[in-house]
Amino acid sequence: MSLLRAERVSCHFGSLRAVHEMSISIAPGELRALIGANGAGKTTFFNLLSGFLVPTHGRILFDGSEITRVAPHQRVALGIARTFQITEIFPELSLRENLRVPVEVAAGLRLRPWLERRAADAIDAAIAELLALGSLAGRADRLAGELSHGDQRTTEILMALALRPRLLLLDEPTAGMGDQETYEITELIGRLHRERDLAILLVEHDMRVVFRLADRIMVMAEGSLLAEGTPAQIAANENVQAAYLGGVAA
Amino acid sequence: MNDPRRLATLLLIWTALLTMPLWIGAIGGYTELASRVVVMGLAAMGLNFLLGFAGTLSFGHAAYFGIGAYGVGMTLKYIAPSTGLGMLIGVAAGTLAAAVIGALIVRLRGVYFAMVTIAFGQVFYFMAFRWNAVTGGDDGLTDWHRQPLDLGAGVLDIMHSDLAFYYFALAIFAAATAAMALLLRSPFGRTLIAIRENERRARFLGIAVERHLWLAFLISCGFATLAGTLYALLNNFVDPRALRWDMSGNFVMMAVLGGMRSFWGPLVGAAVFVVLQDFVSSRTENWMSIVGLIFVLVVLFFPRGVLGILRRRSVS
Numbered sequence: 001m002s003l004l005r006a007e008r009v010s011c012h013f014g015s016l017r018a019v020h021e022m023s024i025s026i027a028p029g030e031l032r033a034l035i036g037a038n039g040a041g042k043t044t045f046f047n048l049l050s051g052f053l054v055p056t057h058g059r060i061l062f063d064g065s066e067i068t069r070v071a072p073h074q075r076v077a078l079g080i081a082r083t084f085q086i087t088e089i090f091p092e093l094s095l096r097e098n099l100r101v102p103v104e105v106a107a108g109l110r111l112r113p114w115l116e117r118r119a120a121d122a123i124d125a126a127i128a129e130l131l132a133l134g135s136l137a138g139r140a141d142r143l144a145g146e147l148s149h150g151d152q153r154t155t156e157i158l159m160a161l162a163l164r165p166r167l168l169l170l171d172e173p174t175a176g177m178g179d180q181e182t183y184e185i186t187e188l189i190g191r192l193h194r195e196r197d198l199a200i201l202l203v204e205h206d207m208r209v210v211f212r213l214a215d216r217i218m219v220m221a222e223g224s225l226l227a228e229g230t231p232a233q234i235a236a237n238e239n240v241q242a243a244y245l246g247g248v249a250a
Numbered sequence: 251m252n253d254p255r256r257l258a259t260l261l262l263i264w265t266a267l268l269t270m271p272l273w274i275g276a277i278g279g280y281t282e283l284a285s286r287v288v289v290m291g292l293a294a295m296g297l298n299f300l301l302g303f304a305g306t307l308s309f310g311h312a313a314y315f316g317i318g319a320y321g322v323g324m325t326l327k328y329i330a331p332s333t334g335l336g337m338l339i340g341v342a343a344g345t346l347a348a349a350v351i352g353a354l355i356v357r358l359r360g361v362y363f364a365m366v367t368i369a370f371g372q373v374f375y376f377m378a379f380r381w382n383a384v385t386g387g388d389d390g391l392t393d394w395h396r397q398p399l400d401l402g403a404g405v406l407d408i409m410h411s412d413l414a415f416y417y418f419a420l421a422i423f424a425a426a427t428a429a430m431a432l433l434l435r436s437p438f439g440r441t442l443i444a445i446r447e448n449e450r451r452a453r454f455l456g457i458a459v460e461r462h463l464w465l466a467f468l469i470s471c472g473f474a475t476l477a478g479t480l481y482a483l484l485n486n487f488v489d490p491r492a493l494r495w496d497m498s499g500n501f502v503m504m505a506v507l508g509g510m511r512s513f514w515g516p517l518v519g520a521a522v523f524v525v526l527q528d529f530v531s532s533r534t535e536n537w538m539s540i541v542g543l544i545f546v547l548v549v550l551f552f553p554r555g556v557l558g559i560l561r562r563r564s565v566s
Contacts, residue, residue, distance in 0.1 A: 050454065052454075072454050073454075073456045073457055073459070076455065077456055084450075084451075084454075088448055088454070089448065089451060090443075090444055090447035090451065091447070091448075093444075093447060097440070100440060101440050101452075101455060102455045104441075105441075105455055105456045110438065110441050110457060110462075111437070111462075111465075112436055112437045112438060113436045114436050115437060159455065163456060
């Protein structure tokens with residue numbers, strides 16, 4: 001049984017076929033990577049899955065229910081959370097407040113005009129747990145906009161995690177990072193996958209990260225699927241090497 | 251409340267408000283002017299609930315302010331001589347109008363939202379202006395008077411005493427600002443700040459952005475409506491200018507002057523605006539030019555408003 005299934009999904013902007021008849025099936029607990037050259041349609045496909053865009057054709061199912069036209073906030077309630085290619089956080093709020101918002105949303109409190117003591121304590125405990133997970137406890141009261149790039153990327157992942165998703169969509173989580181930060185984020189994603197049995201779809205350009213983490217890899221080119229398989233199969237695929245990898249992973 | 255600076259601000263503001271009738275005469279003011287500061291402060295803080303905390307600019311809040319004003323005036327004139335009933339009807343009418351209009355416009359953003367709020371505001375203005383038989387048209391709604399309040403234990407004579415009316419308005423202001431502060435510190439308030447900071451992120455955190463903005467619009471207009479009822483009671487009169495677009499502009503100016511990112515900023519802005527208006531307009535017809543110039547200078551050199559300047563000084 002797949003957790004997320006997209007069936008022949010297309011997204012056309014006039015004559016431009018940004019995504020054309022892409023299908024995907026992600027099982028619970030699987031870590032799938034989506035790779036491809038710039039302009040291959042990865043982020044558009046990602047946006048279709050998260051509800052940011054509505055497909056021109058095809059359908060998307062989550063846990064057996066169709067979600068093709070379901071709004072993003074409703075997809076979050078179903079268990080889909082995402083991060084963005086360019087970090088999307090609340091820069092003028094502290095790191096702690098950045099986490100407080102999704103924690104309260106996940107607890108079903110977003111319309112509450114007040115919080116009783118017990119609920120407030122539970123929220124604080126959930127925030128502390130997330131901060132510890134991202135090794136950011138010491139920076140909890142700093143403005144998110146003043147954190148390093150790596151810490152901001154980690155914050156965004158923690159915000160998505162705070163929603164207690166069943167599927168996490170990560171759009172280039174290591175973009176713009178140095179080696180040490182890339183290593184730390186890779187470790188964090190790997191730990192989440194192993195310890196929380198979380199299904200993850202990862203769009204990533206850094207092949208070291210992809211081949212280290214992914215159970216299966218999909219390769220996109222010109223809006224369509226070029227290849228799909230295990231990391232070993234993809235590394236050995238001549239079409240992929242010719243079109244994209246250039247022997248990086250070999 | 252653990253922050254000593256916040257506690258000091260609160261003490262300063264409430265001491266000033268509670269004692270204003272005692273010292274306003276010394277600076278050339280009078281009790282009615284003090285009441286106007288409180289009433290306009292509430293309207294500006296109501297607008298700022300939407301502008302400063304949800305990041306959405308409305309240029310049509312005078313419509314709801316005016317509906318509240320006409321609601322209380324028409325109740326006292328046509329239905330029953332009860333100030334409390336008039337205020338209830340005024341607030342209900344204004345909030346209902348905001349609920350309907352908010353649902354129609356909540357998907358718009360930025361300048362489009364602002365323009366549509368002006369347009370709806372002008373619809374209400376022309377209704378008040380043209381419907382002579384009921385609203386009194388351009389001459390305004392006259393021949394009614396605020397009534398004493400029966401509080402059970404005694405009667406508060408707001409009809410004859412300006413001082414009693416001031417403390418009545420201040421009590422309403424205190425209750426409204428307490429509710430506002432509670433809401434802004436709640437999970438709901440945090441979702442509004444999240445929407446202001448980054449709407450896309452908020453949406454992908456599971457926040458139904460349109461529903462939350464509609465609620466914020468409704469609450470914000472509710473406070474403006476409440477201020478409108480007090481405005482009519484203060485003047486024992488209401489005319490279509492209470493609903494006109496320039497009144498909405500005044501509320502925006504008050505919020506920006508005082509500092510729209512701070513809770514009390516709009517009250518400070520309202521005090522500056524109302525006192526300047528009273529002082530300068532008694533000397534020149536072109537008082538708006540002076541106020542406008544001060545507004546431009548504040549926006550150019552102190553974009554965080556008067557309270558922003560004071561806060562920066564106290565930090566440094």
